[in-house]
Amino acid sequence: MDSNRNTKINSNMKIESVDFFYLRMPEVLDIGDGSQDATLVRVRAGGLEGWGECEAAPLPTIAAYVCPMSHSACKPVSYGVEGMPLNEPEDIRKIGQKVHAHSFDLLQADHTLSGIDIALWDLLGKKLGEPVYRLLGYKRAYPKTPYASQLFGDTPELTYEKAVQSRASGYRAVKFGWGPIGRDSAAVDAAHFRAAREGLGADAYLMIDLGTVWGEDVAVARERLAALKDVNAYWLEEPFTNMALGPYSKLAKSEPRVRLAAGEGCNNYVQAAAMLDYAELGFIQIDTGRIGGITPAKRVADDAAAKGITYVNHTFTSHLALSASLQPYAGVKEDVICEYPVEPKQLALDITTNKILPDENGQIVVPDAPGLGVDVQLEALKDYVVDAEIRIGGSLIYQTPAI
Amino acid sequence: MDSNRNTKINSNMKIESVDFFYLRMPEVLDIGDGSQDATLVRVRAGGLEGWGECEAAPLPTIAAYVCPMSHSACKPVSYGVEGMPLNEPEDIRKIGQKVHAHSFDLLQADHTLSGIDIALWDLLGKKLGEPVYRLLGYKRAYPKTPYASQLFGDTPELTYEKAVQSRASGYRAVKFGWGPIGRDSAAVDAAHFRAAREGLGADAYLMIDLGTVWGEDVAVARERLAALKDVNAYWLEEPFTNMALGPYSKLAKSEPRVRLAAGEGCNNYVQAAAMLDYAELGFIQIDTGRIGGITPAKRVADDAAAKGITYVNHTFTSHLALSASLQPYAGVKEDVICEYPVEPKQLALDITTNKILPDENGQIVVPDAPGLGVDVQLEALKDYVVDAEIRIGGSLIYQTPAI
Numbered sequence: 001m002d003s004n005r006n007t008k009i010n011s012n013m014k015i016e017s018v019d020f021f022y023l024r025m026p027e028v029l030d031i032g033d034g035s036q037d038a039t040l041v042r043v044r045a046g047g048l049e050g051w052g053e054c055e056a057a058p059l060p061t062i063a064a065y066v067c068p069m070s071h072s073a074c075k076p077v078s079y080g081v082e083g084m085p086l087n088e089p090e091d092i093r094k095i096g097q098k099v100h101a102h103s104f105d106l107l108q109a110d111h112t113l114s115g116i117d118i119a120l121w122d123l124l125g126k127k128l129g130e131p132v133y134r135l136l137g138y139k140r141a142y143p144k145t146p147y148a149s150q151l152f153g154d155t156p157e158l159t160y161e162k163a164v165q166s167r168a169s170g171y172r173a174v175k176f177g178w179g180p181i182g183r184d185s186a187a188v189d190a191a192h193f194r195a196a197r198e199g200l201g202a203d204a205y206l207m208i209d210l211g212t213v214w215g216e217d218v219a220v221a222r223e224r225l226a227a228l229k230d231v232n233a234y235w236l237e238e239p240f241t242n243m244a245l246g247p248y249s250k251l252a253k254s255e256p257r258v259r260l261a262a263g264e265g266c267n268n269y270v271q272a273a274a275m276l277d278y279a280e281l282g283f284i285q286i287d288t289g290r291i292g293g294i295t296p297a298k299r300v301a302d303d304a305a306a307k308g309i310t311y312v313n314h315t316f317t318s319h320l321a322l323s324a325s326l327q328p329y330a331g332v333k334e335d336v337i338c339e340y341p342v343e344p345k346q347l348a349l350d351i352t353t354n355k356i357l358p359d360e361n362g363q364i365v366v367p368d369a370p371g372l373g374v375d376v377q378l379e380a381l382k383d384y385v386v387d388a389e390i391r392i393g394g395s396l397i398y399q400t401p402a403i
Numbered sequence: 404m405d406s407n408r409n410t411k412i413n414s415n416m417k418i419e420s421v422d423f424f425y426l427r428m429p430e431v432l433d434i435g436d437g438s439q440d441a442t443l444v445r446v447r448a449g450g451l452e453g454w455g456e457c458e459a460a461p462l463p464t465i466a467a468y469v470c471p472m473s474h475s476a477c478k479p480v481s482y483g484v485e486g487m488p489l490n491e492p493e494d495i496r497k498i499g500q501k502v503h504a505h506s507f508d509l510l511q512a513d514h515t516l517s518g519i520d521i522a523l524w525d526l527l528g529k530k531l532g533e534p535v536y537r538l539l540g541y542k543r544a545y546p547k548t549p550y551a552s553q554l555f556g557d558t559p560e561l562t563y564e565k566a567v568q569s570r571a572s573g574y575r576a577v578k579f580g581w582g583p584i585g586r587d588s589a590a591v592d593a594a595h596f597r598a599a600r601e602g603l604g605a606d607a608y609l610m611i612d613l614g615t616v617w618g619e620d621v622a623v624a625r626e627r628l629a630a631l632k633d634v635n636a637y638w639l640e641e642p643f644t645n646m647a648l649g650p651y652s653k654l655a656k657s658e659p660r661v662r663l664a665a666g667e668g669c670n671n672y673v674q675a676a677a678m679l680d681y682a683e684l685g686f687i688q689i690d691t692g693r694i695g696g697i698t699p700a701k702r703v704a705d706d707a708a709a710k711g712i713t714y715v716n717h718t719f720t721s722h723l724a725l726s727a728s729l730q731p732y733a734g735v736k737e738d739v740i741c742e743y744p745v746e747p748k749q750l751a752l753d754i755t756t757n758k759i760l761p762d763e764n765g766q767i768v769v770p771d772a773p774g775l776g777v778d779v780q781l782e783a784l785k786d787y788v789v790d791a792e793i794r795i796g797g798s799l800i801y802q803t804p805a806i
Contacts (some may be wrong), residue, residue, distance in 0.1 A: 022795075024471070028471065028472055028473065028474070029474075030472065030474075030475050030478075031474065031475050032474060032475045032476060033474055033475075034473065034474045034477070034508070036473065036474055037471075037473050037474075055508075056477075056508075056509075056510065057467070057470050057473050057477050057508070057509045057510075057511075058470070058473070059466045059469075059470035059471070059793070059795065060463045060466040060467045060470055060509065060510070060511045062466075063462045063463040063465075063466040064460070064463045064511070066462075067460050067461070067462035067463055068427070068431065068440075068462070069431055069433065070431065070437065070439065070440050070460050070461070071431070071432075071433075071434065071435060071436055071437045071439055071440075072433050072434050072435045072436075073435060073614070074437070074460050075433075100644075104615065104644075104645075104668065105437070105458075105459075105460070105668075106459075106460045106463065107459065107460075107463070107510055107511045107513065107514045107670055107693075108460075108463045108467070108510045108511040110510065111510045211476070212507065216673070241503075241507075241671075241673050242507075242673075243646075243671075243673045243674050243677055244673045244676070244677075245673075245676075245677045245680060245681065246676060246677075246680055265507065265508075267510055268644075268646075270619070270644050270645075270646045270647040270648075271646050271674075273647070273648075273649060274646055274647075274648045274649075274677060274681070277648060277649055277681075278648065278677070278680075278681050290510075386795060386796055387794075387795070387796055387797060388793075388794065388795050388796075389792075389793070389794040390462070390791075390792070390793050390794075391790075391791065391792040391793075392425075392462065392789060392790070392791050393789055393790055393791075394790060
């Protein structure tokens with residue numbers, strides 16, 4: 001696409017259309033794999049289009065865009081978006097502010113806004129001929145070391161085998177999570193931790209993800225700290241419910257010290273700021289598809305840098321989502337780790353024609369191309385589109401748009 | 404309804420049906436009045452029914468109940484509810500835990516859960532022949548002093564007139580909010596504060612509600628503290644975005660000291676706990692229609708009591724919502740203030756046959772009757788029901804149920 005030409009002929013763009021698409025695999029399983037469906041957003045303005053992805057339940061996310069107004073602070077997200085100017089980064093910030101001012105009582109709004117904000121940055125980058133990270137103020141993008149996310153095996157023996165395989169496939173950083181951990185004794189958990197470390201070898205990064213399984217229970221978490229320290233866990237992720245600041249800070253101060261990672265559940269900037277200020281994290285993990293997009297994620301990255309807390313993306317789906325999640329900290333040289341979707345479902349792979357692949361050093365770097373630098377593969381998506389229809393008082397207020 | 408008889412014949416109840424109703428006024432205006440529509444929930448079990456109300460956008464709230472599963476932690480709220488046992492309070496807690504465990508990536512889920520939780524307490528109270536506050540462990544319910552919520556006038560003169568009228572109608576506590584405040588100079592705001600105090604007289608409680616208008620801007624808030632102190636404001640409500648803990652705590656520690664009130668935007672227990680722990684509030688305001696229902700609200704009330712922070716309900720809609728919002732702190736004698744919907748839309752008034760009215764001392768008390776102690780007025784609701792229909796892949800997954 002010739003972005004420069006479009007820049008010249010569209011010096012005063014306004015948002016012309018916002019389309020939501022619900023995509024899914026033929027079968028959605030009851031497993032911790034968020035790549036089984038997708039909520040894609042297409043924004044059009046000035047002859048260009050941008051794409052974004054909400055890491056969110058598609059139907060409620062779409063409903064939050066099209067629903068009737070309840071009152072002045074509970075309007076559909078569309079109210080803050082449609083017809084708004086889009087010519088510079090400040091315009092995207094204003095759209096986010098308008099959505100918050102008019103929809104703050106609509107809980108799902110931030111998840112809906114996330115995909116829109118991402119699509120707006122993609123579109124603006126295409127218009128201005130710049131990668132998003134440059135529009136965010138970064139001079140260059142630094143390579144990141146991708147980590148592979150795995151489920152723990154059902155037994156320590158199976159965890160060991162998985163670790164060996166991960167290392168063999170070239171990953172220098174591996175995260176194990178969910179599965180049996182946190183559901184049995186501390187001794188069983190410790191056996192899994194040791195199996196993971198033995199399989200990976202001493203020099204790989206090993207992260208452990210609890211998926212909030214301990215709720216707010218600091219005592220049960222403390223019982224696992226020594227074993228985590230023994231295997232040199234790089235971080236302990238989401239031992240508790242997102243925003244359980246008290247439990248997080250208590251565990252962070254417990255001996256032996258293990259650095260905590262969390263934040264993927266934050267759905268706006270102030271929640272992430274609260275986690276940075278009070279949870280005593282070593283790592284803040286942000287999903288641009290949930291926090292309201294790239295705009296608030298960049299604020300979090302700036303705050304994290306100022307506080308010496310490492311920023312990490314949270315991404316489990318497509319390379320569109322991956323590019324969006326990398327942009328907010330692409331230019332932070334010190335923050336070297338990134339989450340990388342290792343085994344997403346075919347749907348997630350089919351969303352883009354191009355992929356963000358590890359280089360010969362096993363590192364990845366965000367595309368050096370306008371916008372998000374990934375192209376959405378329209379034809380392939382048609383196989384996954386779910387026909388959805390919402391009627392209120394007999395009127396059709398949502399119908400799956402044409403791709 | 405003969406609750407005792409039903410108790411005997413249904414010693415092992417399970418949830419049989421959960422029905423959502425979208426109700427609204429013929430016209431919904433762009434004003435700060437949350438009573439213009441409603442999301443009602445009816446739960447049936449063992450020949451009884453309970454009712455609840457979500458203080459939430461109806462369509463996304465319903466969508467969160469019926470949507471297809473996205474993955475193991477992003478299931479529809481229905482997954483955690485339908486068919487579950489309902490015989491004692493612990494069963495309601497388990498339902499909330501199950502919803503959180505299986506739907507924590509579905510942002511709207513807590514607003515959906517709120518009405519369900521309320522309906523479950525109503526139903527269980529009817530089964531056991533007890534008011535909800537007794538099931539929560541309170542021996543008795545104490546009277547509360549209702550405060551009337553008003554918008555500021557467009558000019559200080561109009562604010563003065565409104566204050567005079569409020570006082571004349573018998574209220575000993577009045578809250579002014581929104582409108583022009585926070586949008587002009589500190590001097591203009593101060594003139595409104597003085598007008599409100601002069602109109603009310605020196606002995607009335609005067610509360611000021613900013614409706615989050617200052618976002619995270621501590622400096623602009625500080626400029627108003629002296630004027631708020633001069634008029635002896637009982638509290639300053641929501642100067643900032645919900646969960647903006649840093650700004651709240653900074654303002655709370657600024658001189659002159661004005662006690663802060665906030666929390667209505669919290670959609671789960673841990674958020675409210677974070678506000679209690681770090682925002683340095685004088686008052687925590689909880690809407691049972693948003694926080695996930697009566698169950699988490701009671702936890703917040705217990706925590707607030709332990710910390711010496713005053714608990715206040717947030718209620719702007721029906722007497723069903725009012726009863727639900729009063730139950731969690733009905734037995735806390737010291738927390739004497741309650742929000743009372745003074746001028747709700749006719750829809751909100753028509754939801755229940757009986758009302759919670761001020762006594763001869765101008766005080767209100769939660770009904771001493773099984774469950775929530777208010778009866779839903781089915782016939783009247785028919786005029787407000789919105790026909791809604793959601794189809795996914797050609798299948799009808801939601802249709803407004805018969806009342």
